[in-house]
Amino acid sequence: MEKMEHIILESENNERIDKVISALNEEWSRSLVQQWLKEGHVTVNGKNVKANYKCMINDQLVIEIPEPEELDVEAEEMNLDIYYEDGDVLVVNKPKGMVVHPAPGHTSGTLVNGLMAHCTDLSGINGVMRPGIVHRIDKDTSGLLMVAKNDFSHERLVNQLVDKSVTRKYFAIVHGNIPHDYGTIDAPIGRDPVDRQRMTVVDSGKHAVTHFRVLDRFNDFTFVECQLETGRTHQIRVHMKYIGFPLAGDPKYGPRKTLSINGQALHAGVLGFVHPRTEKYMEFEAPLPEDFLQLIQSLKK
Numbered sequence: 001m002e003k004m005e006h007i008i009l010e011s012e013n014n015e016r017i018d019k020v021i022s023a024l025n026e027e028w029s030r031s032l033v034q035q036w037l038k039e040g041h042v043t044v045n046g047k048n049v050k051a052n053y054k055c056m057i058n059d060q061l062v063i064e065i066p067e068p069e070e071l072d073v074e075a076e077e078m079n080l081d082i083y084y085e086d087g088d089v090l091v092v093n094k095p096k097g098m099v100v101h102p103a104p105g106h107t108s109g110t111l112v113n114g115l116m117a118h119c120t121d122l123s124g125i126n127g128v129m130r131p132g133i134v135h136r137i138d139k140d141t142s143g144l145l146m147v148a149k150n151d152f153s154h155e156r157l158v159n160q161l162v163d164k165s166v167t168r169k170y171f172a173i174v175h176g177n178i179p180h181d182y183g184t185i186d187a188p189i190g191r192d193p194v195d196r197q198r199m200t201v202v203d204s205g206k207h208a209v210t211h212f213r214v215l216d217r218f219n220d221f222t223f224v225e226c227q228l229e230t231g232r233t234h235q236i237r238v239h240m241k242y243i244g245f246p247l248a249g250d251p252k253y254g255p256r257k258t259l260s261i262n263g264q265a266l267h268a269g270v271l272g273f274v275h276p277r278t279e280k281y282m283e284f285e286a287p288l289p290e291d292f293l294q295l296i297q298s299l300k301k
Helices: 017-022 030-038 113-116 153-163 235-242 290-300
Strands: 002-007 043-046 062-063 081-085 090-093 142-148 168-173 180-184 190-191 199-201 209-218 219-227 266-274 281-285
Touching: 017 030, 017 043, 017 090, 030 043, 030 235, 043 090, 081 281, 090 113, 142 153, 153 266, 168 235, 180 235, 190 235, 199 235, 209 290, 219 235, 219 290
Parallel strands: 142 266
Antiparallel strands: 002 062, 043 062, 081 090, 090 142, 168 219, 168 266, 180 209, 190 199, 209 219, 266 281
């Protein structure tokens, strides 16, 4: 059984322990952590506590992470927007608001549930929770994803991500008026030591590079295209905040006063990769969703 140790930080003082632990890993739901506490998998300073225990600075947490249960992830019929499909690869346009794959305590309504109903052949490399999933985009980001239908394709697509040879262009609306037309943000990204649910630019983080170009400017907002060279968690959201132009509508990294658009204005519009079997380069483009276009129109006015 894997163990994790954590010392309570000043920012976590007086927070409920179930909330603190679930913030340490985005795949640990609050209900899953409460189950662990009930079963005695968590100790604070060597003692078991209840889920409503209020943490104190320098409390020493030890979390025994049980082996994951094989969850029954069920196929669900969905009207998926599929851009391309053959025996090896599938390219799908994910709508805003949809989670990519199931997690403990959240096993239905995800893209994976829909994919399982659409096709029976998905790679098994990422196990029962993420069949076929090569890369992810956030719940409130719309756009293109590649899906592997067998392990052969999965390995080759992942290798392209590692080699930084996959084309990934995103379209975003950010706060502020970016003065220059082009830029590159080269800043390492890691977990925020103060708030474990967020990522931030830290010296100890992983190498991360984002290229951007300005497409249009509207008073207090800028419409940009961002091209990923690396693919870190929340990379565009973190990098644009880092240079002082956070994404509009972003509840995690944006300002309090922002556009009420239910999540960040971010769309994965262009995806290009070399087909794992034919070795031919393929590129797909998904137009901006209707709500994104309406937002641009309202900003222009």
